[in-house]
Amino acid sequence: MKTALISTTALIASFTVPAAAQTIGVSIPAATHGWAGALNYHAERTVERLEETYPDMDFVLTTTSDPATQVSDLEDMVATRGIDALVVLPFESEPLTGPIQRIAESGTWVTVVDRGLAQEGIEDLYVAGDNESFGRTAAEYFAETLDDGAKIVVMRGIPSTVDNERVDGFNAALEGSNIEVLAMDHANWNRDNAFTLMQDYLSRFSEIDAVWAADDDQAVGALAAIEQAGREGEMIVVGGAGMKEMVDRIRNGDETVPVNVTYPPSMISTAIEMTAVGVTGAAPMTGEFIITSELITQENAEDFYFEDSPY
Amino acid sequence: MSEATAKKPGGRRMRIDLQTIGPVVALIALVLIGISLSDNFLSYANVTNVLARSAFIGIIAVGMTFVITAGGLDLSVGSMAAFVAGVMILAMNALTERMGVTLPVVLIGIAIALFVGFAAGMINGLLITRAGIEAFIVTLGTMGIYRSLITWLADGGTLSLGYEMGELYRPLYYGGIAGISWPIIVFALVAIIGEIAMRHTAFGRHCAAIGSNEKVARYSSVAVLRVRLITYALLGLLVGLAVVMYVPRLGSASSATGLLWELEAIASVIIGGTLLKGGFGRVWGTVVGVLILSLIGNILNLTDFVSPYLNGAIQGVVIILAVVLQRNTGPAR
Numbered sequence: 001m002k003t004a005l006i007s008t009t010a011l012i013a014s015f016t017v018p019a020a021a022q023t024i025g026v027s028i029p030a031a032t033h034g035w036a037g038a039l040n041y042h043a044e045r046t047v048e049r050l051e052e053t054y055p056d057m058d059f060v061l062t063t064t065s066d067p068a069t070q071v072s073d074l075e076d077m078v079a080t081r082g083i084d085a086l087v088v089l090p091f092e093s094e095p096l097t098g099p100i101q102r103i104a105e106s107g108t109w110v111t112v113v114d115r116g117l118a119q120e121g122i123e124d125l126y127v128a129g130d131n132e133s134f135g136r137t138a139a140e141y142f143a144e145t146l147d148d149g150a151k152i153v154v155m156r157g158i159p160s161t162v163d164n165e166r167v168d169g170f171n172a173a174l175e176g177s178n179i180e181v182l183a184m185d186h187a188n189w190n191r192d193n194a195f196t197l198m199q200d201y202l203s204r205f206s207e208i209d210a211v212w213a214a215d216d217d218q219a220v221g222a223l224a225a226i227e228q229a230g231r232e233g234e235m236i237v238v239g240g241a242g243m244k245e246m247v248d249r250i251r252n253g254d255e256t257v258p259v260n261v262t263y264p265p266s267m268i269s270t271a272i273e274m275t276a277v278g279v280t281g282a283a284p285m286t287g288e289f290i291i292t293s294e295l296i297t298q299e300n301a302e303d304f305y306f307e308d309s310p311y
Numbered sequence: 312m313s314e315a316t317a318k319k320p321g322g323r324r325m326r327i328d329l330q331t332i333g334p335v336v337a338l339i340a341l342v343l344i345g346i347s348l349s350d351n352f353l354s355y356a357n358v359t360n361v362l363a364r365s366a367f368i369g370i371i372a373v374g375m376t377f378v379i380t381a382g383g384l385d386l387s388v389g390s391m392a393a394f395v396a397g398v399m400i401l402a403m404n405a406l407t408e409r410m411g412v413t414l415p416v417v418l419i420g421i422a423i424a425l426f427v428g429f430a431a432g433m434i435n436g437l438l439i440t441r442a443g444i445e446a447f448i449v450t451l452g453t454m455g456i457y458r459s460l461i462t463w464l465a466d467g468g469t470l471s472l473g474y475e476m477g478e479l480y481r482p483l484y485y486g487g488i489a490g491i492s493w494p495i496i497v498f499a500l501v502a503i504i505g506e507i508a509m510r511h512t513a514f515g516r517h518c519a520a521i522g523s524n525e526k527v528a529r530y531s532s533v534a535v536l537r538v539r540l541i542t543y544a545l546l547g548l549l550v551g552l553a554v555v556m557y558v559p560r561l562g563s564a565s566s567a568t569g570l571l572w573e574l575e576a577i578a579s580v581i582i583g584g585t586l587l588k589g590g591f592g593r594v595w596g597t598v599v600g601v602l603i604l605s606l607i608g609n610i611l612n613l614t615d616f617v618s619p620y621l622n623g624a625i626q627g628v629v630i631i632l633a634v635v636l637q638r639n640t641g642p643a644r
Contacts, residue, residue, distance in 0.1 A: 031467020032566045040467050159620055185612060185619045190567050195560065196364050200612030203357040204349060217469075217567070224561050228485055229356065245471075310468025 022279050023058040025083035026272060027073050028113075029091050030065040031310075033189065034217055035241055038265035038311030039089070046269040050276055057276060067095040074099050078108070085109035085279045087271050093118045093161075111275045113268060115162075125278060126288045127271040129263045131162055134293040135169030137261045138212055138238050141295060143177040145258075150209040153201045154184040155194055155218045166214060182208065187218045194221030202229045210236045216243030216260070223256065232256055241265075242296060242304050243311055251301035260296040262304065265311065267291050334583055334599040337633045341606045349613040359492060361602075361609050363484070366494035367392070369601040370553040372576040373505040373594055374546035379580050380509070380592030381542045382522035383439065386450040388550050389572035390457035391431050395554045396564035397461045399424040400470045403480075412475045420480075424558070425551040431457070432547015436540040454573070462566040469565040477562035484559040494556045501549065505594040515592075518542060522589025579604055582633040603633060 026047065031037040040063060047059040060081050064070040070091045077083045086108055090096040097118040104110040104122050112123040142152060154170070157163040167184070174181070182205055187194040194213065201208065202225060211226075213219035219239030226232055233255065239246055240261040249257040270289065278285030296304050345352040371388050378385050403420040410416050431453070438449045464470065472480065487493050509515035517538045520528040529535050558564070581587055582603055583596025607629055611622050 031462055034468050034565065037462075037465070037467025037469075156619070183615060186622070190570070191561050191563065191565070192568070196360075196608065197612055199360045199364075200357075200609055203351045203354060203360070204613050217565075220563070221561060310466045 021056040021058055022054075022084045022276075023060065023081055024085045024087065024272070024275060024279070025060045025062075025074075025077040025081065026087045026268075027062050027064070027070055027077070028089045028268060029070075030063040032065055034243060034311045035215075035263075035265050038309050039268050041309050041311070042266045043268045043272065046272045050272065054276060054280070064091065067091040070096060071099045074103060078103055078106070083108060085111070085275050087111045087113060087268075087275050089113040089268065090115045090117065097122070109275065109279050111271050111278070113271045124286045125271070125274060127267055127274065128288075128290055129267055130290050130292050131165035131263075132169035134240060134261055134263050135166040135171075135214075136173040137293045137295050138214070138240065139170045139173035141238065141259055141261075142179055142210055142212070143174060146179055146209055148178045149180065150178075151180050151182050151205065151207055152210040152212060153182050153205065153208055154212045155187040155197060155214055155222065156184055157186065157189040157215055157218075159186060163214075170212065170214075187213075187221070189215050189217055191217050191221040194218035195225050196221075198222040198225035199229070202226070202231060208235045210238065213237055213239045215239055216241050216246045219243075219246060219257070226256070240293075241311075244305055244307075244309060247296060247301050247305045250296055250298055251305065253298055258297075260304075262294045262296060264291060331584070334596055334603065334633055337582075337629065338599050338603050338606070341603060341610065341629075345606065345610045345613070348610060348616065352610075352613065355490075357609070357613075359495070361605050362498070363492050363494045365601045365605040366498040367553045367557050368572060368575050368579060368604070369498045369598060370501050370549050370556070371546070371572065372579040372597045372601050373501050374542075374549035375576045375580050376505065376509070376583070376585050376592045376594050376597045377515075377518050377542045378546050379577070379585055379587060380515075380522050380589055381518040381539055382525065382589030383446045383539060383542060384450065384577070385435060385543065385546055386447065386573045387431075387435060387453040387457060388546065388576060389569035389574075390454045390461070391428065391547065391550050392554050392557065392569035392572060393461040393564055393566065394457040394464075395424050395427045395431065395551055396558050396568055397464045397470050398427050399554060399558055400472050400562075400564055401464065403476055404473055407473050407476050412473075412479055414479070416476065417480050417483075420558075421555050424554045425548060428551020428554065429544055429548040432544040432550070433540070435547065436543030439543065440536040440540045458566060461564065461568070465565055467566070469563050472558065472562040477559070480559045480562070482559070484556060497552065497556060501552070502594060502598045505597075509592055509594045514538065514541070519590055519592060522586075523591070575604060578630055582630060600633070603629065 026043055028039055028043055029036050031040040043061060047061055050057060051059060060077055060083065062073040064073055086103055088100060093115055100110060100117060101122045110123045111125040111127060114128045156167060183201065185197055187197045198221060211222050213222045216239040219237050222237055236258055237256055238259055241263045242260055246257060246260050250260055274285050277283055351357055375385060399420050402423050403416055406416045406419060435450055435453055438444050439446045483493050485492065487496065517533045520533055521535050521538055525535060579600035580597050582600035583593055585592040585596060607626050611625060617625060
């Protein structure tokens, strides 16, 4: 009798373990600009790859273009798909903190990507780029390579905490060097805005040694304006995030675009993979994983070039 | 009693004058502010830049003047421009593979842009006039549709014209005749033709009549539906034309292309003295409105006078001021 009970339990257990397939929900912003497009590209590829690696694992991938819809998506994931783990890049920190906290309290594993929540201690795993080092890396490059008294102009992104952290890191690293920041204005991470802003900078300042475009979409606009004004060769342009056209220019030794700073959209792959490992329980995986920005130079450019990526 | 009647015409003329000169006064004030803030403001390069960058919104806003005058509205033009640009780039890249980097590819690309713009305008117009759906709703819908389509076409990234093709096509934005670049020339021509059409043709008068009172227009045997349809199709065609000037600038289109152009175009039309409720339109005023908006951005970039966080607020204040200067309801009412 006793052995029968044990063997039955063992039998049930041996059935339930493979039946308890893990479902991982992934919620990210829609591909409305280059970086987010690449984020989607990497997310889709990682999900495809992991579904092969872990046959028992299911993935639910949703993309949204505003915080309210993202909250609805999360509710749907919990209600209809019964997710065991959630990988989320919050569209905005404040409105998503509450909903994600409720999901975490129900026992679901939560991985937050890039944009932190408004309260600490909710997520099991935090994977993010380092905005402060994104700004600092560019500024350190300027401080090392530009002459004393060099003049630079700065294009900021959309006014936001991300932009503020980057600019703070940039300013802090530039402090003490003899580089003069002529002007800082917002080009909203947009090519057209960057083009017009650069045109205006060019008519405003007769001498510019370097442009920190702070994003590769902005760098494209700035480069077009510089070319139009016939002032190539006078200044260098440093963007950021590693758009493949920019990486291509760097590896070909373009004088105007000598370096770039990474802010890899592939961090979503890091987050999904670490979550998959985390929920299968093979290794401890909780904590923070911060991906430092790296300087892309002609020497290492090849490592940062992704042929098929849309970005 | 007699005093009141004597006063009336005088007061009315005074208001009309203010309405006419309001936007011009605002424009002159902005130019004077620009001159006082920067030595380079009146430089050839700066003036050319400001005029050329106004051309896209300007060309669209001229079309929008007719739509609004006829009592309509089009919120889809920004998304439509991005979509048309995307289709044009895809088509030109595909044609380059077969026909090489040749002029016919550019010409076919231009024809495609004009046609797709026209077709998109026709769709808006048909849904509004034949299906009888509110213009605000139809164009809000197509705004979302075109924005999604360009994101999908570009796979979330950016569609770029092939490099050599871009070099061949580039002069259409950067080149010109006698030092005046093509976008400025095209914008000027569109504005002049628009002004003549609005003031001196039956079409322009019909637009105003429909916007003023649709029923009366119908009883006066104005083909209300057809005129409305033409205004939307014309606007679509002008969006196509704006894209023809836009694509050679950066040689790319993404889902961020043309963002908020619809609001800038509508704001330009209203600043220029056209009534948002329809019935009275002024194309030259729209041109002044477009220049006012471009100049504010230009001046804010040329100076560190205000925090860049407040740029939007300054623009808002000038928009409201320009309209306050011409507050009365206009001669059509």
